[in-house]
Amino acid sequence: MTADTLLTPSPGGATGSDTPIRKRGIGLPTMLLLVAGGLVALAAARVITGADDLTSSGATRAALQAAVPIGLAGLGGLWSERAGVVNIGLEGMMIFGTWFGAFGAYNWGAWAGLLAALIGGALGGLLHALATVTFGVDHIVSGVAITILASGVARYLSSLTFANEEGGGLNQSPSVPQPPRVSVPGVDSLGGLERKQWFLVSDLAGIVRGTLTNVSVLTIIAILLVPLTWWVLWRTSFGLRLRSVGEAPHASESLGVNVYLYKYYGVVISGAIAGLGGAFLSMVASSIYREGQTGGRGYIGLAAMIFGNWRPGGLAAGSMLFGYTDALQLRRGAESIHALLLLIGALLLVVGGWQLYRRKFVVGGVAVVIAVLSVVAYFATDRVPVPFVQFAPHLTTLVVLALAAQRLRPPAADGIPYRRGS
């Protein structure tokens, strides 16, 4: 994003650049191996520390539930940035989504709520597009302005509507109807296996049960949006044009693509999806709109997008990771995070050792120091103070970005204001 030209040397001549060789995504076998490894590590941590909630179906369900808004926000960010527009206003568009979703659901039912959230978020996106694409305002400035505006607008609209209703007020709505939930038949019986607390088997049972039972329809929609996004952006003409506008807008213009139009598409769709994420917060994760519900998830979503290297698959993985840490604060978080300290310590020790072996002394040294601190903290304390649990997702985001940020490849014209003929 901003000021990046400051820290990267100018690329080499036309015969090649010196950006790191792009890995065309992690292959399927590596991915599966990573997932399997992660499961084993979690199971081990549970058994060793006795923090039973690490892999329970409840925790998994909560993690999935927490991952959805983050993932939707990230997906929104992806649509926008692939069209070359940085969307910091995602948080604001999510706020619109929470409010409009609750409003629509309260008055006309759950499905109306979803639709309203889509529209509300899209309107926010439209405003951002107007400022950045038509008027050429700096993307980040516009995003910040919209986020400031959004909470004010939500409050104002609440004062006109919810404040006059039973159970509602300036900063919350009365209870709203929720979209239906579905379950895969038969999976619920895995509950018995889960309770047995056997290493790995019970963990798997817990995880499967958590993901396949009592799943909200909106969750399913969200999950489907991931492959849909991939297909539209990489397999259709519309998607090609949209991506080209974010990679090389002058080239696209010279080929007759209406650059402004496609940027608008990207940003408005981005807002709509973020709105859906907001709706999830007010309609599924809870059943009311509450001020401040978004809690920075718009930004965490952006981090998930960066983590995923601007691709839907990686984004989904990132949201699961961040969602997991977010969910912990809802369920015996202090204990679970305490247990994770050990796991993180072990992981960082391995990573640090590897970096030191590769003679990267600074990174390796830092990793080892943090690992040691982490393990010491585990043994020295019983539980993690509540406020720390609350910022666990944010800290995780920071750490993940710090570790992953180097091999990234954003769309080439991302964040650069575009003017026709310029």
Next chain:
Amino acid sequence: MKGRFDPVRILPPIVAPIGALLIAVLVSALVLSLGGNEVFSTFQSMYEYGTRPDTINSILNKAVYYYFAAIAAAIGFRMGLFNIGVDGQYRLAVLFAGALGGASFMGSVPGVIKIVLMIVVAMLVGAAWASIAGFLKVTRGVSEVISTIMLNFIAGGLFAWLLTTENLGVRAPGSNSVTTRILEKDTWIPGLLLIPGTNARVYGFGIIAILVGAGYWFMVERTRFGFDLRATGLSPSAAVASGVDAKRMVVVTMMLSGAVAGLVGLPELFGQTHAVAENVGGYGFTGIAIALLGRNHPIGMLLGAVLWGALESSAQILDLNDIPKETVTIMQGTTVLAVVIAYELTTRLTRRVQQRRVGETTGAITVPASAGVGTGRTEA
């Protein structure tokens, strides 16, 4: 040869915010009437309330801390860095400052020294917290936008944890809230009686605000470092070619920004509350908004801070008249958006006028380098 006071360069920065304000007023008028409220009488009562002496006093007080927040944001902006972390930086800073000032081992230290120490600690803590984002950016390439926002949340958590009775907080007898230990009277900064017609005082710390504003102006416009800062903001590639050390610049700028951010909580601490309580916070985004409003200019931001404070203070009256005071929030948000758009448009206008002038005086039939032809390497 056009002189320094060239209307084309000077007018836009003045016209733009005025125009934007008008638009914002229009929008809020719209919003008001949609809500079924009387537009003119609302504005009128806001104006009347806003010009009462004690309201003016409270406006000036708000302006003091908003000004600090704005300068902190502006330092970053001029370099192309977005320090959205002002909120977290100043909360931690004021907490440590307040805890230090009230600490029992400081009892025998003279008041003036305590005040100075507290200021220094606040600036150091703010700078340190901001520097985390700076280091992450230069070493790992993490966008400071996201890292400062995450750091805000983390700071919030640290703040809540530290302001407990096990740590830095104390609970005054008979009270439910936890604060830092109340400062002794010798660390209270007296206010200034500036407004006739009222006994309320403006924060004495406001003088420091003016000094910081002047210092900001001086540093950015008149020093070599300031030139480097501005150059980096205008064109990072040209700045590096001109000898600016990119990484050092990022970290130093973040630290400077954080140091000023650290001062945001001090006016209230020294002049009013004399102890740090839970409800500190929330001015970070405001600082950014005002920096945008004032176009990062010290006078502009001062006016912007006063304006913002005026809007907020006069909103109090709306409550009493049963009008949602969020109208003002919308007005504030719209103003920011409108100003930002207005600045962009006026910049373009200035550019075109300049090009026309260059074409006229030189008489050359060459297309100016930046007139709609990309890199300007080859012309027409």
Next chain:
Amino acid sequence: MAEPAGTAGPAGAGASPAVELRGITKRFPGVVANSDIHLKVDRGTVHAIVGENGAGKSTLMKILYGMYRPDEGEILIDGRVAHLTTPQHAIAAGIGMVHQHFMLADNLTVLENVTLGAEKVAGIGSRAAAKIRDISRQYGLGVDPDALVEELGVGDRQRVEIIKVLYRGARILILDEPTAVLVPQEVDELFGNLRQLTREGLTIIFISHKLHEVLSVADAITVIRRGTTVASVLPGEVTARQLATLMVGSELPSPETRESTVTDDVVLRVRDLSVHTATGRTLIDDVSLDIRRGEVLGIAGVEGNGQAELVEAIMGMRESTGSVVLAGTDIDSWATRQRREAGIGYIPEDRQRHGLLLDATLWENRMLGHQTEKPNSTGFLLNRAGARRDTTRIVAAYDVRTPGIEVSAGALSGGNQQKLIVGREMSHHPKVLIAAHPTRGVDVGAQAAIWDHIRQARRDGMGVLLISADLDELIGLSDTLRVIYRGRFVAAADPATVTPEQLGLAMTGAAEPQSGSVAEPRAGSVAEPQSGPAESPGGPHRGEDPSKGVAE
């Protein structure tokens, strides 16, 4: 001169011209770019449009391609009036433009770049890929649809641009300065492709300011000067010199230098300089050079062979290993600022990205790069009055055409921007001046002035490192010539006797020790320029007057 290019396509007498422009006029704020242009291009021919930088050629072609709309005049395609308001209209009319600066998305594949905007032609999948392969085979272009553009070299990228245009069924191709980044041998390859295309009945419009190339490939030539057409000629009827005169209205200035001012005092010594990327690729490979006071060391090479990295390494803007010694002091651990303060002047290749703050005033730009030196600052403070005064002086001394010093640098034309930069750098009397493509994108008047300044600097005892793609400029100005290829110096040449063809050959890496003017440099020292028999003056590069002696 050379024979007229190829066999023209079937153009019966009385057939309408493929393209006709009548009275085209285009204005921008403050300038008139095109004024009453008339042009007729016959089908199946190669028609060249020549003019100096800034004459209005590119604007005209952008109008033809629908990127700009003319203020007056009309365009006729195949005898019918055409309203080309967008590139899509132009494409539909069968016009395709191959831009000078390639319009390609690095992160996308060749297939994606070619099908973008033309998805209806054959989709974006395997059908399209097959079609691309067909076109590639038919015209001998050799391009793989699945390759990532970022991985392609310059010549390949140009071929992708050509395929883009053919894919859309273009019958009229516009090529904007296509040889700017090519070596003479690659230029011949390109011209071979063009003749193949005209044989198939396509029409080619070719913009250039390289007269010898134009004379060798074009069937007809139109000269544009100061935004208007001044002549339409056939290549057999004119000499390069006459064309040049038409282009500028007077004789083209020459970059040649006369007396040698080279001393023995080495002011810049570089030894074993190497630059690697983070991934281990070698960009500069053990380069050594010496520049003496009063010497111009020219480096020839196709773009992308390490010149830019070499410059950045010497400036301290890029990490490198090896030693750099400036007037006896080791500076290889020094930061950019210290190197500039120590006396390295820098005229960057891309002035808008590295040399100027476009939105800042001229006097602020005067300080750029030297903000720690007098008269720009004293101590930690800026000396704005001093900078303003000095800027006024520079504007006068270097003939920077501007209404004032409070103007933004971005409002100035390229030539004037460059003159300001030259003035700024010279004003600090550097020991070494690095001039990277100093006259790129600059009008002839400014070019002559800059050459004069470089010659003056030479006389004053400055050492100059000159990088240029303009072989005439290189040969004319340099005292010593090196050729860089893949990050290494592969040949040395004697500017007194070498021809652009020989230089071009060396630039493609095909250098062989010859008795003549091009030789392998002996390791660690400067190769003696061998004065062999003077090469035939057949190449019109040696200035416009073959009677000008070859400097010994």
